[in-house]
Amino acid sequence: MDIVSLTENWAEPPGPSAHVVVSSRVRLARNLERIIFPSHADTKDLRQVCDAVDRLVRNETALREFERIDISACRAVERMFLRENHIISPELEQSSEFRVLHLNPKRSCAIMVNEEDHLRMYCLRSGLQLTPALEEINAVDAVVGRSLRYAYSEKYGFLTACPSNVGTGMRASVMLHLPGLVMTRQIEEIIKVIPHRGLAARGYYGENSEFLGDFYQISNEVTLGKTDTEIIEELQSFIEGLVSREEAARASLLEKKHWQVEDVIWRAYGVLTHARIMSSKEAFQLLSPIRLGIERGHFPPLTHHRLNRFIVAMQPGHLQIAEGKEMTALERGIARARFLRSVFSELKTTN
Amino acid sequence: MPFQKCEKCGRPATHKFTRMIEGHAVDFFFCPEHAAEFSPLQLQQTLVTPELAQLLAGLLKSEQGQKAADEAADTEELRCTTCGRAFRQYRQTLLLGCSDCYRVFEKPLQDDLRRRHGTVRHTQKPLVPAIAGAPPAVMLEALQTRLEIAIADEDFELAVKLRDEIRRLKGEK
Numbered sequence: 001m002d003i004v005s006l007t008e009n010w011a012e013p014p015g016p017s018a019h020v021v022v023s024s025r026v027r028l029a030r031n032l033e034r035i036i037f038p039s040h041a042d043t044k045d046l047r048q049v050c051d052a053v054d055r056l057v058r059n060e061t062a063l064r065e066f067e068r069i070d071i072s073a074c075r076a077v078e079r080m081f082l083r084e085n086h087i088i089s090p091e092l093e094q095s096s097e098f099r100v101l102h103l104n105p106k107r108s109c110a111i112m113v114n115e116e117d118h119l120r121m122y123c124l125r126s127g128l129q130l131t132p133a134l135e136e137i138n139a140v141d142a143v144v145g146r147s148l149r150y151a152y153s154e155k156y157g158f159l160t161a162c163p164s165n166v167g168t169g170m171r172a173s174v175m176l177h178l179p180g181l182v183m184t185r186q187i188e189e190i191i192k193v194i195p196h197r198g199l200a201a202r203g204y205y206g207e208n209s210e211f212l213g214d215f216y217q218i219s220n221e222v223t224l225g226k227t228d229t230e231i232i233e234e235l236q237s238f239i240e241g242l243v244s245r246e247e248a249a250r251a252s253l254l255e256k257k258h259w260q261v262e263d264v265i266w267r268a269y270g271v272l273t274h275a276r277i278m279s280s281k282e283a284f285q286l287l288s289p290i291r292l293g294i295e296r297g298h299f300p301p302l303t304h305h306r307l308n309r310f311i312v313a314m315q316p317g318h319l320q321i322a323e324g325k326e327m328t329a330l331e332r333g334i335a336r337a338r339f340l341r342s343v344f345s346e347l348k349t350t351n
Numbered sequence: 352m353p354f355q356k357c358e359k360c361g362r363p364a365t366h367k368f369t370r371m372i373e374g375h376a377v378d379f380f381f382c383p384e385h386a387a388e389f390s391p392l393q394l395q396q397t398l399v400t401p402e403l404a405q406l407l408a409g410l411l412k413s414e415q416g417q418k419a420a421d422e423a424a425d426t427e428e429l430r431c432t433t434c435g436r437a438f439r440q441y442r443q444t445l446l447l448g449c450s451d452c453y454r455v456f457e458k459p460l461q462d463d464l465r466r467r468h469g470t471v472r473h474t475q476k477p478l479v480p481a482i483a484g485a486p487p488a489v490m491l492e493a494l495q496t497r498l499e500i501a502i503a504d505e506d507f508e509l510a511v512k513l514r515d516e517i518r519r520l521k522g523e524k
Contacts (some may be wrong), residue, residue, distance in 0.1 A: 031450060034436050040448035151450035155500070156464075157473030159450040160388060163464060166453075167473045198469075208361035225470030255520070 018304045019295050020243045022175040022215070023086075026133040026232070027122035028141055029034055029160045029169040031151040037161040038095075038114045046098035049118045052148055053111065057102050062143045066111070071099040071351040077326070080317030086124060090206065091115050111134055111144070116161050117169075119144065126305070128239060130172055130232050135189020138228075157224065167224030174239050175204070179214040180249030180293050181242075183261070187216075190242070197238055198222040204284070213284030213311075218242075250292070272344045277330070278337040283314050290344075299347050314339055357382035363445060431455040472506050487520050494520070 006115050013020070031037060032052065057063045071079060071092055083093040087107060092099055092115045100113040114121040121144070123137040151159040158169035165171065183186040194201045202217040203209035217241065220231045253261050268286040278286075287307060294302050312318060319335045320327050327335065355364040364380035388431060429438040434448030438456050441447055453460065464471045494517050501510040 033450070036449045039444070039445065039446045040434050040436060047474055153450075153453060153473075156453055157475070159453055161446045163447065163453075163460060164445070164467055166464070167468065199392070208356070222468050224464060224468035225472060225474050227475055 013036045013126070014303070014305055015125055015129045017128045017243050018126065020176055020178070020246050021128040021239065022177060022304075022308060023124055023126055024129045024172070024174050025086075025122055025124045025132050025174045026130065026136055026137050026170065027120055029117040029171075030119040030121065030141070030144070030158055030167045031160065033149040033151050034116050035118065035151075038116065038118060041114075041162055043097065044241060046114050049167070050100050050113055052096050053100070053102065053119070053144075054112050056144060056147050057111075059142050060147070063102070063140070065105050066102040067105070069101040069103060071095070071101055072255050077317055077320050080315075081321050082317075084312055084315040084317045089120065092120075109140060109184075114191075117165070128174065128236070128243070130174065130236050130239075134170075134172070134228060134232050137152070162223070165223050168228045168231065170223060170228045170231060171219055172235050173217050173219035174228070174235065176216050176218065176239070176242065176246075177214055177288070177291055178216055178242070178246050180246045180253060182214045183257075185248045185255055186245065186249060190245075191216075194218065195221070197234070199235065199238060212281060213288040215288075250295070254296075261289075261292070265289045265296070265298060269293070269298075269344065269349070272340050274341070275337045277333040278340060279333055280315065280336065283336060283340060284311070287311060296314060299349055302347060310340070310343060357385050359385040363443070426459045429456060429459070446502040470508075472501075472509050491517060491520055 004011050013103070015024070032049060035041070035049060038046065038049075041049075054068065057066050057068065069082075071082075071088060072095075074082070079093045082088045082101075083090055085107075087110065088101055088104065089112060092112050093187075094103070095114065098114050102111040104110065108125065109123045110121070112122075121137055121140055123133040123140075125133045125136075153159055157167040158165075160166050160169050178187060181190065191201050198221050200219055200221045201211075202219070202234065203211045204213065204215040204217070206217060218235070220235055222231070226234075268289040272283075272286050272290070275282075287310065290299070290302075291304065293299055294304060294307060313322075314336045316327075316332055319332050319339070322339075323335055355367070356362065357364045360382060362382045365383050366386035367380045368381070368386075369380045427437070427439040427442070430436070431452045431456070432447055433451040436448030436452060439458060441452070441456065447453065447456070461471050494513055498510060498513040498517065501507075501513055
């Protein structure tokens with residue numbers, strides 16, 4: 001299995017509102033009836049789940065093209081690479097034996113086996129596409145649920161290891177780039193109001209991660225007492241409101257603080273084309289204004305999608321795989337600066 | 352305060368603070384250590400030594416308080432017979448061991464579910480999806496069963512919906 005060939009390609013073509021919304025993701029948590037949940041399961045239980053899913057994927061026409069990746073057999077750097085590509089979750093990256101991924105050819109849809117729950121199935125789409133993502137993963141769920149008996153209760157719905165997921169077992173999340181709301185200082189007020197809408201805001205790397213480069217992940221917190229469609233509609237409506245506010249903030253900045261914003265963009269470009277050492281955090285901070293610059297037409301060949309790829313490619317697992325060796329933080333900083341220098345120096349600009 | 356994680360370090364939160372920010376009541380969740388940083392009052396509380404806390408607890412403990420404390424201790428020691436997980440372990444990790452834990456820990460879990468989701472009942476359309484399209488007599492029987500469960504669970508919101516659905520079906524018959 002060539003792990004390096006497994007890069008995300010769900011992001012092409014760019015989805016709706018790509019200038020603000022990077023991606024939409026819907027994942028379903030499911031457990032199998034009468035089998036102990038993975039955190040407490042022994043080898044026999046874990047193997048039983050793996051075998052059941054393997055059989056299912058082999059036999060179901062709709063899943064036959066899914067590729068099987070034994071995560072337990074991957075090297076640490078390969079697991080990191082997959083996580084950085086949003087193909088596996090941090091939990092699966094850290095797990096030990098009997099952890100398997102079944103991934104569709106487009107890399108947009110997958111079944112993670114023995115994560116926090118027996119099955120975590122997700123669909124990832126470019127831009128704001130929550131409903132298509134839900135429909136795609138529901139189709140996979142219907143196929144899986146036809147053959148495997150889920151742990152389900154009439155009262156609580158799908159039973160999950162953490163009761164924060166019980167009910168629909170669905171978590172829908174949207175990754176947004178909100179430099180306008182950050183620069184106009186509206187973001188803090190929005191972040192504080194989000195929990196009151198039954199939603200949560202997280203950083204680029206998900207739970208417990210800090211907000212980096214004006215990237216925000218917004219997802220539903222409530223999974224019980226509402227249908228999956230209701231949850232998606234509420235989230236969609238909130239995100240559409242945010243996109244409008246972000247667009248208004250960008251327009252206002254263009255009108256009132258044109259030169260200040262231009263200065264931030266071109267300074268970022270200057271550092272990216274000349275720095276010799278760069279931390280991941282600094283790179284995030286610099287790539288954010290560049291993303292804004294794309295919208296203003298400053299870097300003609302660069303698209304939002306290509307910039308998203310740079311963000312993934314500058315991360316530790318990718319750098320170490322590209323260099324073919326384990327690297328210290330300093331070595332990674334040097335390699336990251338070199339990588340960004342090379343891609344940005346080649347760009348034609350409107351400067 | 353299950354489910355909520357400390358906003359500073361991600362450990363399970365034990366303290367909740369509510370502040371009014373621009374007209375909105377905003378909740379903050381912290382572990383004991385970061386709660387102490389957030390609020391001087393909490394700092395004072397954490398400065399109370401265990402010995403002093405024990406003395407104060409002894410002085411203040413009423414019979415009623417003792418009963419509640421005993422019940423809480425019993426809850427912590429509840430254990431699922433299927434997976435062997437204790438409720439105390441769930442409190443620490445926020446993870447249940449198996450699907451039977453939902454039945455064994457049902458009572459203490461209700462508060463957690465209400466706090467997190469605002470309800471304790473799964474909703475889906477239609478109310479009886481497994482037999483959607485079945486003859487009205489079968490639907491009615493299933494709805495009656497669900498109504499009885501809802502009343503036993505004191506889930507009156509669902510009970511009203513089921514009652515209305517039953518009336519609608521009876522009217523159509």
